[in-house]
Amino acid sequence: MKLLIEVILFAIPMILLAWTLPKKYVLLSQIVITGLFIAYQSPISFAILSTITFGNYYLLHKAVLPKPVKVAISLAILVLLIVSAKILFTIHHSWIIPLGMSYYIFRNIHYTVESYNGRIQNEGLLFYLAYNFFLPVLIIGPINRYPEFVRDWQRRRMNNEYFSLGLQRMLYGVSKIMIIGNYFLSSKFPSLISNLGENYVWLKTYLNTITVVLNAYFQFAGYSDIAIGISLLLGFRVMENFNFPFLASNMQEFWSKYHMSLSAFCRDYIYTPIASYFRKPMLGVFITMSIIGLWHEITMPFLIWGLLQAFGIYLAFLFKNSADTWLNKNLGRIFVLNYFCLSCVIIDYQELGKALEVYKILFFIP
């Protein structure tokens, strides 16, 4: 909550300057304010982000090396950085992953791959810095794309509709976090569940499982709304992160609506190359979902969680020819909610032994 308030506090001068300064200074002001924010929050993250930004820009656009070599070096360093940070976190829990690192590494991987494919023009160091030091999406996403960022900057003008929409999104985001997440799902609902009595062990466990996942979803969706809202106030349209995922009728649809910026990133840069190289879409799904799991944390529970998501998508693939009726759709929605929440038990408890005990209660296993 403290971090969220501080993001909003730093965003206020940024928005004021964005519409009062001459256009040539606006990006610079955004970079400076974001730099101050990240240096204040996490100096190590500031150092890593600055090094990556300058290093990657120099490597890709200035170094005199063959293009594939430059891209290979850049990707190797970025992947090594994120993997080593995650492994350090797994081994030493006192080590905290630098603020926003999981997200800005993915943004830089996107930039490197797209510049190799020729889909990104070199717009200059200032743009690249502004893309990496963009406060609203820096800490917890969405993983916005560089071409959209540049396009929005070029088309940017004061627009009442954008501004009003931005404020509305921020209000809805805060409401999701404060009212639904913090108040109902973290406080009121758990106390109602704990008052149920000793005889309702199954119901208590089941409701707890659903509540924890929904709380995490509303917190995350709320923050994404705030990030999108602040971006709109700055004149940028950042990609959506959630699109009513729990209304999806199968797991494949669910993952195209849940944490969309991450799933789209993984679809473009992990799934598509693997599926097209091996000509086996399901192999691509299993590898991609495992990586999404491990991206959260490099631990066995997250790997199993990722594989369970892949299995859910496999089930959707098996039943893809079923009739598109009202009943099937709604049964699918109930399945998606339960499948996702039950699969999250593994990562909620972090220990397979504890998770197994919960599964035993949920599936009536003595």
Next chain:
Amino acid sequence: MYKFLATYLPKSLANIVIGLWYFVLIMINFYCGIAFAQGTFQYVGW
């Protein structure tokens, strides 16, 4: 939401309804925020 309201209601009425909706939402947020600040409910999340 405004577009939806403006489709079925006169524009002035839609403005009032949406204004009231935002006001109510902000007030509930304040209530929850104060409850959180006073520690009357436990905070779980980031």
